Amino acid sequence: MMLHVPGVLTADQVRACRASLDAAAWVDGNLTSGPQAAMAKRNLQLPQDDPAAIDVGRAIVEALNANPLFVSAALPRTILPPLFNRYGGGHGFGDHIDNAIRRNPATGGMIRTDLSATLFLSEPEDYDGGELTVDDTYGSHIVKLPAGDLILYPASSIHRVTAITRGERVASFFWIQSLVRDDARRRLLFDMDLAVQEVSRAMGPEAAPVVSLTGAYHNLLRNWAEV
Ligand code: NI
Numbered sequence: 001m002m003l004h005v006p007g008v009l010t011a012d013q014v015r016a017c018r019a020s021l022d023a024a025a026w027v028d029g030n031l032t033s034g035p036q037a038a039m040a041k042r043n044l045q046l047p048q049d050d051p052a053a054i055d056v057g058r059a060i061v062e063a064l065n066a067n068p069l070f071v072s073a074a075l076p077r078t079i080l081p082p083l084f085n086r087y088g089g090g091h092g093f094g095d096h097i098d099n100a101i102r103r104n105p106a107t108g109g110m111i112r113t114d115l116s117a118t119l120f121l122s123e124p125e126d127y128d129g130g131e132l133t134v135d136d137t138y139g140s141h142i143v144k145l146p147a148g149d150l151i152l153y154p155a156s157s158i159h160r161v162t163a164i165t166r167g168e169r170v171a172s173f174f175w176i177q178s179l180v181r182d183d184a185r186r187r188l189l190f191d192m193d194l195a196v197q198e199v200s201r202a203m204g205p206e207a208a209p210v211v212s213l214t215g216a217y218h219n220l221l222r223n224w225a226e227v
Pocket of ligand 1: 097
């Protein structure tokens with residue numbers, strides 16, 4: 001499932017993040033990836049231990065944990081510390097699939113990358129090209145969102161960032177290990193959660209159908225969650 005989560009960061013938060021990121025020391029993106037990805041990747045990234053990356057990353061994770069749509073869709077178990085990339089003229093990233101397992105630099109432990117996320121930190125009118133394109137069973141999806149918005153997609157999808165022909169695109173990208181590994185199960189739980197909220201608004205939280213549906217949601221989650 002792909003999901004657009006609008007307004008993860010406010011306009012003021014985006015401005016503050018950009019001010020601190022723009023002043024940081026960016027390096028060739030290939031220093032941060034394995035040789036297979038290096039063939040297709042042309043961009044700049046911030047080193048994982050850059051103070052701006054750590055600070056802004058922390059603010060992003062805080063905003064995500066407080067975002068009900070994100071939490072309901074991702075059911076996050078672990079959010080890896082956000083990374084940052086910058087695409088300028090001629091930069092792009094060809095077809096690839098993200099690594100299945102990554103080390104969490106915060107804990108040293110391994111995490112499974114169930115979901116990939118891109119949080120846009122440039123406005124779409126500030127650059128041409130630079131579209132994130134994600135392939136799934138329904139076809140190719142072209143994603144170019146307002147600054148502060150996030151796209152969530154299965155990490156198993158083939159995806160790319162098309163070449164930039166004007167301006168500059170700054171984004172944060174990161175991975176999530178979900179409590180629920182299977183994309184179809186996660187999708188079903190998300191649909192149920194939305195239905196619970198809708199029925200609850202219509203009937204009140206204590207109505208019998210709302211209580212039954214909420215119970216069914218939690219029993220499924222209890223069966224499927226890996227904690
Ligand atoms: Ni990728």
